[in-house]
């Protein structure tokens with residue numbers, strides 16, 4: 001007998017702890033699939049949803065790094081077999097016809113839906129997803145290893161692509177995303193420089209263990225001029241620091257959905273065609289190209305596992321910077 005009741009950890013309103021709820025298992029609508037969740041990653045964006053810092057509806061079940069298996073397909077869905085493993089990312093639905101969707105920039109769709117922010121996500125035993133936004137995942141990753149690939153890996157990949165193909169890449173904030181992207185960039189033959197919080201010697205050692213050429217504090221000058229810097233920490237003060245670290249014509253890519261204000265800085269630090277840009281969401285093409293790369297690169301995904309009921313603990317550890325690698329919830 002399939003389960004008729006599902007369990008979720010729900011945010012009722014901003015700044016409230018997640019609460020365990022039970023409800024009937026939803027049915028997939030047209031174009032949707034019902035998925036039994038096997039693992040869901042914990043992302044920095046979940047904290048922004050919890051803190052009311054990004055557009056979301058409440059109550060909401062967070063979680064947009066979902067790995068699970070298809071239980072049922074709704075009307076009009078083809079190409080999914082019952083039991084098939086799929087991954088569900090942050091971008092949960094797009095309109096398909098606005099100027100952005102029509103020009104290959106569906107990440108900027110005018111009327112998108114976001115998993116775990118405007119539609120219920122994967123901090124749950126079950127989730128309903130738009131079948132068009134479900135990815136096949138490389139077999140070489142277990143469910144737990146694959147979960148952080150769906151945002152930390154995927155958004156990081158988009159940020160790395162926007163950074164260009166320079167040989168020297170700086171990563172500011174060495175959490176779930178950077179620990180994956182550092183390995184991808186090293187595999188591509190680049191030199192990676194990891195910048196962490198002051199005094200985070202454990203994080204710096206972790207970065208070096210994954211192949212980074214150098215690791216130090218974000219307040220230290222870069223030992224070499226960087227071709228590009230990727231900022232994963234939600235700290236606006238890192239933007240002028242990173243700008244000082246990049247060469248003429250270099251880029252600073254802000255990869256997060258939310259950041260504290262960027263302090264004023266001298267125009268001379270931007271001069272000589274340095275650029276600052278942000279990354280918003282993902283396209284499905286980012287997903288297919290990233291998973292193809294991830295299947296080849298010898299990625300070592302470091303995770304800390306929590307039971308679904310421990311979601312509040314996992315989020316607290318992420319907030320305090322205590323996690324090494326990525327937190328993953330198991331229902």
Ligand SMILES: [Zn+2]
Nearest residue numbers: 095098101109
């Ligand atoms: Zn659109």
Ligand SMILES: [Zn+2]
Nearest residue numbers: 043045151152
């Ligand atoms: Zn995310």
